[in-house]
Amino acid sequence: MSTQSIRSRPLDGLKVCDATWYGAGPIATRALANLGADVIRIETEKRPDGLRIAQPKPDGEESLNQSGYYNNFNAEKRSITIDLTTERGHELGIELVKWADVFATNMTARAIRQIGMTWENVQEANPGIIGLYEPMQGMTGPHSEFQGFGALLSAICGVNYLAGNENEPPIGVGTNYTDYVINPIHAAVAVMAAVRHKRRTGEGQLIDMSQLESSVSGMAGALFAWDNGQITYERLGNRVAYAAPHGAYLANETGDRPDHWVAIACMTDFQWAALSAVMEQPELADDARFNTLRDRKNNENELDEIVGGWVSRFKAPDAMNKLQSASVPAGMVQKASEVLQDPHLAAREFYAYPEHTEAGKRAYDGPGFRLSETPHEIRGPAPLLGEHTWEICSDVLGMDSGEIGQLMAEQILY
Amino acid sequence: MVGALDDIRVLDLSEPLGHYAGYLLANLGADVVKLEPPHGDDSRLWAPFLPDLDQPESSLQFMLLNVGKRGVTLDIYSETGRKVFLQLLAEFDVLLQSWTPQQMETLGLDQATLRELFPDLINASVTGWGLDGPYASFAYSDMVSLAMAGVMNLSGFEEGPPTQLPDQQGFHCASINLAAGVVAAILVREASGIAQDVEVSMHESLLMAEETAMQSADIRGIDRERTGAAPGLQVIKLPGMGLYSAQDGWVYAMAAGIAGSGFNGLLALMDLLNDSIADDLREEPYASVMAEFSNSAAAFRLMGDPEKMKEVSGVFAQVDELVTDFFRKYPKEKLYVEGQKLRLLIGTINGPQELSESEQLNDRDWFRTINDSGRGRELRYPGPPWQLKATPAVLRHPAPLLGQHNEEIFSAIGLGKSDIMQMSENGVI
Incomplete structure (x- = not known):
């Protein structure tokens, strides 16, 4: 220093x-x-x-x-x-x-x-x-x-x-x-x-x-869409148009950290296939309900149930690490005290x-x-x-x- | 009058998390100059789309964040493409890129190599997690960064899931910091001749947005949690603070004495509208409690005194009910404009349509119209985030069509028509 x-x-x-x-x-x-x-x-x-x-x-x-x-x-x-x-x-x-x-x-x-x-x-x-x-x-x-x-x-x-x-x-x-x-x-x-x-x-x-x-x-995204396409916007919680699954899922609560959520986002078909493999359900990648982003958006409730079910079996850090080791964007919803201790930071x-x-x-x-x-x-x-x-x-x-x-x-x- | 950076050339290879930096x-x-892979930037496929136009030219997000840039396509991972890229880069002052360390290795273009090749280049990197540290190879998304930065934990209802922020705030915060880093580096290069690398981690760029959560954990050992509609800094709901229904929508008020005319301002608004609820609130048991907490020092002190808060919480709840009844009776715009004239801190919840029609934004001629001949229509764009009076904002080009300026830009670095045609045939551009 x-x-x-x-x-x-x-x-x-x-x-x-x-x-x-x-x-x-x-x-x-x-x-x-x-x-x-x-x-x-x-x-x-x-x-x-x-x-x-x-x-x-x-x-x-x-x-x-x-x-x-x-x-x-x-x-x-x-x-x-x-x-x-x-x-x-x-x-x-x-x-x-x-x-x-x-x-x-x-x-x-x-x-x-x-x-x-x-x-x-x-x-x-x-x-x-x-x-x-x-x-x-x-x-x-x-x-x-x-x-x-x-x-x-x-x-x-x-x-x-x-x-x-x-x-x-x-x-x-x-x-x-x-x-x-x-x-x-x-x-x-x-x-x-x-x-x-x-x-x-x-x-x-x-x-x-x-x-x-x-x-x-x-x-300005919603404003620009309104001004140039009269496209209206509805609040979507944790969902977005460009990715699915895209949400926060509750991890296994039995540990010393109840209320621990994991944020997961799949922007691409590749990421979705990787997520399916990590969940040990590789057949999902070929499931017609979830083939493309449009399919996954159309069946997002079912999709969220499947992903949420898998996350609920793990502690949040374990879920994150499993997903990240397969290059799936995933992270824990950290509290400030955890951010202060974040090993990466x-x-x-x-x-x-x-x-x-x-x-x-x-x-x-x-x-x-x-x-x-x-x-x-x-x-x-x-x-x-x-x-x-x-x-x-x-x-x-x-x-x-x-x-x-x-x-x-x-x-x-x- | 010209822009403050009118002689600076920027080559923008960034993924969507850096687009707003190039825009700024x-x-x-x-x-x-936006450089995209031959199949186009990812966000060209993202909804919503401009009506009556096909992809890849109709993504509103791509158009919004890339307006003002020219565009080329180039496969920098191919041998020819890499060579042309390096030839092109020699013409630029600034490179914006979002390569991970692994991608840099694949390309053979890590920071040290680029520095050696281009001693005067400002090489600006924006990634999800930065270029070193245990998570440097992690995959990123906007929401995942909000989660790991502790910002998402504060947003949403107490019992419900943590909720993301709107419109890719991670991307925007990363981009604003990237633009700041680039301008700082330009100042240094001009003052001392030193060119350098800029590095932004989206994760880090968001951490200030934890508000007081970090300090609360550090100083008091207490983690702030989600508080729903109540302003998160409060320990209990103060009357006149937060979200209320108006007759025709929602208003957000901060009448609990932090600043402005406070609770007395709210009473004055009630008087102005001839509403008798003001008379009730001037009676006991309300009057004395509200008198005590209607200045900022008292309100802040109260927030730090949970015991006293408990003592007055019953009266607060009754007052809040009366305040709720009051707001519900009047149109939101009236509450906002008349309230603000009385220095009451109050605002309307505005959606895109309200902002589009905003008297204030339009009076300041904030919006900009651009004739996008490539897309065959006039488009209305939001204005810049600042008004620099001597160096006003510039909007030179519509958002580029895919590869729109290939010929213009590649021929300017000495490539002939036949070279360009061959690159096109080989899928390099």
Whole structure:
């Protein structure tokens, strides 16, 4: 690790003024930080990021520095606490805008106005800056002031409509899904594209990133089919048009892990023949009910019964390994604790465990992509609230200790 | 104004899990060429299909995720095909591929070999499980990745089976990360001259989507489970949170005080619609309990305090019944628009038709129309995921027909008409 930790990274030297909060914004700037950018998050104690308050924390813990939800999304950033709603605080915020190459926020238009960080203000202070504005539905249009979290956006953008079973309500997928990969990593791509343009031409730009547009773009199949063929979509549970069998099947429950499911998917006739052989029913591959994908789709209930019957005889890891050794796509439905112990992820050293002053060594998700020469990796923990206020005021903003102390006393810096 | 990647050339050999990455790079202005085997990409045979058109040109998924690219066919596993492929690759900045380690070995094109042959190439790999580790040779599917990544375990009803996410979210998350890796690698190549390999494992690309499940297991030793329609972060059902029936469909509300106007916003919406349920909710025993938990700090703290939750759960259930009665009486669009104007966090459950007609998306001119002359019709495409104001999105070509640009692209690398015809006769293209 010691040689690795001195290797340069893709965004070394890039300066990011980060006024994001919750999920979709902070994960985008976290990716930039793990790629080497110097990301300074502006926070306040008066109105902290809700995730600093949220669970999970150790039992009985009330500290704003212990939330695993917050910490995982903010690895390697620096934190300065400034009350941007005060006159001097706002001036300091604008100084950070002048320092930065990128200004990022996912706040609603209303909150942006409250802290005085509209695109007009930001661009006026720093004409060459890249502004990432990531409100729920974009910066223009009749719904530009509407607000919500990922779970609400999942309703609006189609996740809920498309997920689940036909005869059951559209319950969604159990999380604020769009916040975690789709929106933040789209945003990271957009910022890096804008960085390239800036390096080539010197020109900054506004990125008006509607989380609605970004989310729909990432699941547009049903919309595209409706628009160009008036094809309607019904919720199909775990089934898909392009594969059968395709489902989650309950494994043998008598072990120490009840409720263990195995996901199995056969996209090709070859995979179906291999599955039949593993089930020791090779005659099924020639069974007229199951010959082609169309046959298997037409007789999917019977198919599911056969596959489910076989899976129920085995423990989930055994079923998975038998199937995978015959090249049938199969995997256990893992719980988070099992994912943390997943031998494959362990061998690939996916999780990082940076030391955090208050929270100790906790797991952080590794990067979603890897680079062979200039690594994308987590080199440090999330910041304590205001951990870097003093050093940023002194080193970045050039303030003397007298003024810093004074502003702290006035709770403009806190 | 031109795209941010207008001088970048991308050769896209990826399987369907990488198609969206090539689509994103094309949107940024890159010249993306989709290289398919002579019989076509797998997804050309996947339903649903464009009406009144035959396969392999009618798959809507193929068209959606390959629009903006040109297309060639080539059997890279044949001797001639491999030679032509290497000749072609020399013209490109970026290779997108989804070869497993075994396929690389068969082709004799592992990362080290390609690096030696093409020192300046950005070689970007997207596979189900990554290129090393005990599962590197495992077969993959979108749903299998969702399962192994812990994401599927959170989706569905508590008692029912874990439920997949819609429209190949594993493929999309892998592709978005692949595009990010490619753009990062382009920045490095330009700054320092170093070209490098990008690697995406679909499995890993999904792990952030476990939300707090990983941290909950790590910090508290507790596995989050499926919670049905209730937002999964809750320990019990908070009133005004989650899915409700409206008069003509469904709404999703988050009125329990995490942000926005919270429960008071919900009462204000009831007042606006002259609904007397607001008066009931302003009486005891409801008023004091809801007053206490209608700010975000209190609501979050409550979620971490199961004892207190139990204490108030009876009142919560009664309040939720009244809230349910309220939502059921009004059209979803009215609840959404009027509620949001009051800063209430509420949305409608939208299907494809609602999105197609969305006032917001259409006001922003998000959709794009492209004349697909090869398929003989105008097609309406979704817009890009971002609006880069100085470098707007590019949509240069309809999705390629099978082998549509063979002649154009192969002749540009010096192959004569007779070479191309011979490759065609031998089934190489």
